Amino acid sequence: MPDNILMMKNITKLYPGVKALDNVNLEVERGEIHALVGENGAGKSTLMNVLSGTIPYGEYEGDILYNGAECQFKRIHDSEKLGIVIIHQELALIPELSIGENMFLGNERQGKLGVDWNETYSQAEKHLREVGLQEKATTLIKDIGTGKQQLVEIAKALSKDVKLLILDEPTSSLNEEESKMLLDMLLQFKKQGMTSIIISHKLSEVAYVADRITILRDGSTIETIDNEDRNINEDRIIKGMVGRELTSRFPSREHHVSSDIVMEVKNWSVHHPVYTDKCVVNNVSFLVHKGEIVGFSGLQGAGRTELAMSLFGKSYGSGISGQEFLNNKEVHLKTEQEAIEHGLAYVTEDRKTNGLILIDTIAKNITMARLPKICDKKGIIDVGMENHVAEKYKEAIDIKTPTVQQNVGNLSGGNQQKVLLSKWMFADPDVLILDEPTRGIDVGAKYEIYCIMNDMVAQGKSVVMISSELPELLGMCDRIYVMNEGALVAEMDSAAATQEKIMGAILRSGKKTVQKDA
Amino acid sequence: MKTFTKASTVMKKYTMSIALVLVFIFFSILTNGRLLYAQNVSNLLLQNAYVLVMACGMLLCILTGGNIDLSVGSTLCLVAAVAAQLMDKASMSAFVTILLAIMISAVIGVWQGFWIGYIHVPPFIATLAGMFLFRGLGRVVLASKTVNIQNNSFLNAFISYVDVPGLDSKWSHPSALIAGIAVAVLLTVLMLISRAKKVQKNYEVDSMVSTIIKIVIIDALIIAYCWKLSNYKGIPVMLLWILLVVLIFAFITMKTAFGRYFYAVGGNEKAAKLSGIDPRRVYFWAYFLMSVLAGFSGLLMAARIGAVDGNMGNAYEMDAIAACFIGGASAYGGSGTVSGIMVGAILLGVMNQGMSIYGLPDEWQYVVKGAVLLAAVIFDVVSNHKVGKQ
Numbered sequence: 001m002p003d004n005i006l007m008m009k010n011i012t013k014l015y016p017g018v019k020a021l022d023n024v025n026l027e028v029e030r031g032e033i034h035a036l037v038g039e040n041g042a043g044k045s046t047l048m049n050v051l052s053g054t055i056p057y058g059e060y061e062g063d064i065l066y067n068g069a070e071c072q073f074k075r076i077h078d079s080e081k082l083g084i085v086i087i088h089q090e091l092a093l094i095p096e097l098s099i100g101e102n103m104f105l106g107n108e109r110q111g112k113l114g115v116d117w118n119e120t121y122s123q124a125e126k127h128l129r130e131v132g133l134q135e136k137a138t139t140l141i142k143d144i145g146t147g148k149q150q151l152v153e154i155a156k157a158l159s160k161d162v163k164l165l166i167l168d169e170p171t172s173s174l175n176e177e178e179s180k181m182l183l184d185m186l187l188q189f190k191k192q193g194m195t196s197i198i199i200s201h202k203l204s205e206v207a208y209v210a211d212r213i214t215i216l217r218d219g220s221t222i223e224t225i226d227n228e229d230r231n232i233n234e235d236r237i238i239k240g241m242v243g244r245e246l247t248s249r250f251p252s253r254e255h256h257v258s259s260d261i262v263m264e265v266k267n268w269s270v271h272h273p274v275y276t277d278k279c280v281v282n283n284v285s286f287l288v289h290k291g292e293i294v295g296f297s298g299l300q301g302a303g304r305t306e307l308a309m310s311l312f313g314k315s316y317g318s319g320i321s322g323q324e325f326l327n328n329k330e331v332h333l334k335t336e337q338e339a340i341e342h343g344l345a346y347v348t349e350d351r352k353t354n355g356l357i358l359i360d361t362i363a364k365n366i367t368m369a370r371l372p373k374i375c376d377k378k379g380i381i382d383v384g385m386e387n388h389v390a391e392k393y394k395e396a397i398d399i400k401t402p403t404v405q406q407n408v409g410n411l412s413g414g415n416q417q418k419v420l421l422s423k424w425m426f427a428d429p430d431v432l433i434l435d436e437p438t439r440g441i442d443v444g445a446k447y448e449i450y451c452i453m454n455d456m457v458a459q460g461k462s463v464v465m466i467s468s469e470l471p472e473l474l475g476m477c478d479r480i481y482v483m484n485e486g487a488l489v490a491e492m493d494s495a496a497a498t499q500e501k502i503m504g505a506i507l508r509s510g511k512k513t514v515q516k517d518a
Numbered sequence: 519m520k521t522f523t524k525a526s527t528v529m530k531k532y533t534m535s536i537a538l539v540l541v542f543i544f545f546s547i548l549t550n551g552r553l554l555y556a557q558n559v560s561n562l563l564l565q566n567a568y569v570l571v572m573a574c575g576m577l578l579c580i581l582t583g584g585n586i587d588l589s590v591g592s593t594l595c596l597v598a599a600v601a602a603q604l605m606d607k608a609s610m611s612a613f614v615t616i617l618l619a620i621m622i623s624a625v626i627g628v629w630q631g632f633w634i635g636y637i638h639v640p641p642f643i644a645t646l647a648g649m650f651l652f653r654g655l656g657r658v659v660l661a662s663k664t665v666n667i668q669n670n671s672f673l674n675a676f677i678s679y680v681d682v683p684g685l686d687s688k689w690s691h692p693s694a695l696i697a698g699i700a701v702a703v704l705l706t707v708l709m710l711i712s713r714a715k716k717v718q719k720n721y722e723v724d725s726m727v728s729t730i731i732k733i734v735i736i737d738a739l740i741i742a743y744c745w746k747l748s749n750y751k752g753i754p755v756m757l758l759w760i761l762l763v764v765l766i767f768a769f770i771t772m773k774t775a776f777g778r779y780f781y782a783v784g785g786n787e788k789a790a791k792l793s794g795i796d797p798r799r800v801y802f803w804a805y806f807l808m809s810v811l812a813g814f815s816g817l818l819m820a821a822r823i824g825a826v827d828g829n830m831g832n833a834y835e836m837d838a839i840a841a842c843f844i845g846g847a848s849a850y851g852g853s854g855t856v857s858g859i860m861v862g863a864i865l866l867g868v869m870n871q872g873m874s875i876y877g878l879p880d881e882w883q884y885v886v887k888g889a890v891l892l893a894a895v896i897f898d899v900v901s902n903h904k905v906g907k908q
Contacts, residue, residue: 315792337794346792354792357785359852368782369793371775379775384719423793 004065005030005164005195006051011062013046013055013219020046021060022219028164028197033190035210035227036199039241039470043219044199045089048166052086053079066164083163087153089172093141100124100137103156127155131185147178154185165189165196171205172301183209201299203234203507215240234507235500242470242499250475251447253454256291257478261328262462263288263344263431268322270303270310276318280306282486284322288431288462293453295477295494296466297502303486304466305349308433312346313339327430340369345429347420349436349466351413355420358409362401362419363390365408369427393422397452414445421452432456433464438472450476470499484509530901534846534858534894538865545872552875553868556749563757564822566867568594568815568831570760572838573845573859574767575808581771581780582797582804583787583851585641586839589630589648590812594831596656597623598816602665602826605672612672616817623813626652627806635802645805649835657828664827667820676821680753691752698744702737709733756818763811768856780804784851840887841866844894862894 006028013021021043028034036044049055051064053073064071066082073079076086093102100121109119124137131151135144141152150170157165167186171179179202186196186209200206206213207230215222215237222240225232270281281303288294296304309316311324313336324331326342333339339346348354356365367374367386374385390404399418401411408419417437424432434453438446453463453476467473473480473494480497482490482505490505546553553559563570572590579587601619604610610618630648633639667673680686682693709729716723723729747753771777782790783800791797815834820826845862847854869890873883 312792313794335794335796336792337796340794348789348792353786354788357782357789357852359785359848360781364778364781368778368790368795371778375775380773381775381778383773384715384721387721388719 002027003030004028005067007063007065008047008051009063009065011047011050011060011064013043013050013060020219021050023062024216024219024221026214026221027224028195029212031190031193031195032211033186033196033198033209035206035213036197036216037201037203037206037213037237037241038216039468042216042241044216045168046219047216048086048168048197048199051079052076052084052166054086080160083161084166085157085160085162085164086166087150087157087168087170089169091146091149091153093149093152095142096140098138098140099128099135099144099152102141102152103127103137103159107160123159124155127158128152130158131155132181146173147175147182150174150178150182154182163195165194166199167196168199169201170198171200171202179205203237206237207232207234213237217241235504238500238503238507242503249447249471251451251454253476254458255478256457256460258290258460260290261287262290262326263464264325264328265311266323266325268307268311268324269320270306270317271319273316273318280317280486281310284483284486284488286481286488286491288464290462291457291460292479293457293463293465293477295473295480296464296483297470297473297480297506298468298483299506300468302483302506304483305435306486307483308346308435308464308466311339312336312344312433315339315346340427340429343428343430344433345369345424345427345431346433347424347435347437349439351416351420356408356416356423359407361405362394362399362408362411363387363404365419366390366393366404366422366426369423373426373428389426390422393426397422398448412441412445414441414448417441417445417449418452421449425452425456429461431462431464433466435466436468437465438467438469446472470502473497473502474499482506533897534844534861534865538861538868541865541872542868545868545876549872549875553872554746556746558871558875559743559746560750560754562867562871563760563864564754565871566837566863567756567760567818567822568834569837569841569863569866570860571763571811571815571818572808572834573841573863574763574856575804575811576835576838576842577767577771577847577854577856577859578780578804579641579808580839580842580847580849581784581851581854582801583784584849585634585801585804585851586645586835587630587648587805587808587812588642588645588835589652590808590815590838591831591834591836592649592652592656593623593626593809593812594816594819594834595826595828596626596652596659596816597813598820598826598830599656599659599665599828601672601817601820602667603659605667605669606665612669612675615669615672616675619813619817620810623810623816624806626813627809630809631802631805634805635798635800641801641805653828656830660826660828662828664825666825673821673824674755676756676759676818678755679751680755680758686752691748691750694744694748694752695741697753698741698747701744702740705740706733706737756822759814759818763814764856764860771856776803781852784848785853837866840891843898844891846894846898848898849895865890 004027008024008026011021011024024043024047026047038044046055050060053076056074057072066084071082103124104120109116109123111119121137128135128137131154133148133151133155135148141149170182174182183205186198189196198209207227210227212224213227213232214224225236264287266285268281268284269279272278272280284307298304306316310320313333314320315336324333326344331342333342352358363386367389371381374382374389376382387404393399394401394404397418399415399422401415408416411419437449457463465473465477474497477494480492480494480502481488482502484506489509492501576587579585597619600622601615604615604618630644633644634641680693686693713723713729771780779790779795779800782793782795783797787797816831819830841863842854842859843849844865845854845859847859869886870883873886
């Protein structure tokens with residue numbers, strides 16, 4: 001019988017309307033590096049949140065056995081006491097504080113009177129050396145790069161006397177060299193007896209470090225594969241990740257693609273708004289035909305949202321270069337308003353934060369992107385017309401609400417998404433960019449959103465759909481672009497595309513990362 | 519069940535109006551009816567003219583995201599000081615003085631709006647700086663003295679009473695009552711027409727009964743108020759100025775796209791920006807208009823007091839802010855109405871006047887005001903929280 005440090009048994013987690021985890025089992029042996037892979041939304045992060053106590057005991061079903069004993073973690077502190085430490089994809093460091101202060105945040109070294117700073121900094125430097133970082137512990141976090149920050153997170157975990165280290169996408173923001181260093185360090189820790197769980201999309205890295213690989217798909221465990229001899233075939237993993245059956249979850253559609261080009265982008269590059277030397281979108285060129293649904297596939301952080309927002313009146317990024325053509329005329333869109341006036345619409349992936357005014361009514365939200373349409377020349381709103389417009393959309397796309405005077409915050413996710421779509425349909429664009437249009441809504445509402453998209457292209461508009469769900473892209477698009485790490489890595493006709501091909505294109509482009517120097 | 523929810527939503531919608539009525543009745547009894555004397559009723563709004571006017575601008579600032587303007591008391595002082603000196607030292611005419619005073623307010627508004635809107639100086643700090651700056655400048659202009667205003671046409675422009683020859687006499691002012699009745703009739707007709715239009719287009723409307731009740735209450739209040747005015751000195755000109763400002767701002771916030779943008783930015787700035795609304799412009803206009811109204815209030819108060827000194831307008835910003843929050847503007851921005859904050863301002867005014875007439879010591883007046891403000895905001899936060907949970 002293997003010596004398991006951790007067993008998670010039949011873990012089930014329900015969110016309203018969604019089963020995020022469905023009887024998931026995970027066994028981790030003492031001293032191994034265990035990889036957790038799966039598509040976005042497969043439930044990897046949810047599972048780790050259950051383990052760390054971020055999702056407290058009682059909000060999920062199932063058992064966690066750690067060192068053979070059952071655990072009921074109510075908060076992160078409980079799991080950390082036992083040596084389980086999770087490092088999230090989004091680093092949880094405070095930029096204005098020093099490395100040492102960050103490392104012992106919430107875990108301060110107490111002296112006789114207040115914090116013992118000498119002890120703090122000497123301990124911090126000790127742990128910094130363990131992760132091979134030659135920085136002073138008094139350096140501020142904001143003054144070191146992302147790669148080093150990741151190492152600080154690991155050093156922070158070491159300071160907590162970690163037994164089981166969980167890394168969520170640790171290399172997503174690192175370059176090749178830093179990634180390689182981090183992975184080698186994990187192997188080094190393994191030799192010293194530490195157990196790690198690593199979540200990663202980069203299969204080359206998984207194949208490089210993991211002893212065993214557990215695949216999650218749609219909230220269920222699919223299989224655990226042995227990788228003792230480090231020679232697993234990546235296609236084997238991909239098959240497990242995407243191998244679901246396609247049923248008719250999509251409305252049938254006729255193709256309306258004409259040969260006219262409505263939007264074309266040439267050599268588009270965008271840099272990060274704060275870290276201006278970091279290139280987020282790298283020399284991307286693409287085009288959209290009239291009546292076409294064009295998909296953009298890629299992993300989270302591939303630069304798709306950044307591309308879309310930078311095209312939409314420079315609402316993201318710095319140092320933007322390249323050419324943008326709408327209806328065969330080059331445009332220089334400096335503000336969102338200009339973008340809207342030129343017939344472009346961007347429907348955000350985050351409807352609550354960036355899309356809707358939750359405390360306002362459906363009617364006011366729908367007209368917001370193009371208020372002048374319901375105003376007279378003096379800018380006076382015709383409230384009657386506004387309500388009429390809102391009622392029209394309510395009927396047309398079936399927003400389930402007693403009245404359009406309802407506040408948007410009271411609607412379900414699917415209906416909020418419909419309000420957001422109505423808002424941009426009212427803006428009357430030629431090209432509608434939909435960023436993750438079906439995120440977090442149920443299957444029925446998804447189907448309705450797909451129908452709306454079909455109607456729009458039937459009316460001669462064009463749709464650009466950014467999605468992390470491959471089946472959705474394959475089911476809805478005429479053509480698919482694949483992005484990875486800011487660059488376009490493939491373009492395929494959806495008739496010829498398969499999930500394996502798309503994942504393959506992403507992974508092969510990322511593979512260069514490790515294999516070159518591995 | 520349905521009637522119950524309806525009753526509770528009506529209660530919620532008119533909580534502050536009901537509170538105002540209760541407070542008014544309370545103080546009327548407490549002061550043995552002295553609060554109801556014609557002179558006191560007439561003075562109620564005039565004494566609080568600056569609150570009513572500045573609350574309109576403050577509402578715009580608060581709408582953008584719970585931001586406030588701390589500098590308005592000082593702006594008021596500076597503009598009043600300039601106006602007083604222009605008339606006293608430079609012997610300018612009232613008209614030119616008013617024009618220049620408003621222009622100076624506009625310059626102050628551009629100054630504030632620019633830093634806050636375009637340079638992203640946090641409003642709290644920018645206006646705190648303004649509070650010191652303009653207070654100091656005001657005292658410089660006054661040379662730390664009290665300047666009296668003797669220009670009669672300036673005083674008449676703000677503090678005289680409407681006097682219709684042949685109708686009004688020294689002892690009675692029927693013009694006020696006639697005007698009140700006219701306004702009541704006009705309002706009744708307008709409300710009925712607007713309801714009929716809505717019915718015609720199949721929009722949702724209140725029931726006829728509740729519409730009529732609403733009309734009767736409003737008309738009764740207007741006529742009663744005007745009757746009181748007619749028993750004192752008639753319609754104060756300052757009341758007309760206040761009404762003008764309030765109506766303009768009510769119109770802007772309710773009916774125009776420009777006004778809608780304040781709500782959008784305060785409700786969700788990112789969403790507003792992605793919808794093609796420029797938040798910088800919205801911030802600029804909020805603080806610009808606020809300063810102009812502060813300057814205008816300076817003129818009103820200078821005329822009412824008849825003199826300007828370096829302490830004029832001290833802590834006035836707090837009254838305007840309190841009026842907004844008592845009147846239901848959200849401390850997080852994005853919601854609040856001009857009619858709501860008028861109720862807030864009048865509630866504050868009734869309390870002030872009631873407590874003064876009753877003779878409650880100053881220190882206790884502060885305690886009461888603080889408690890009322892806190893209670894109003896707690897009510898707002900708690901009731902919004904409940905809505906969010908549903």
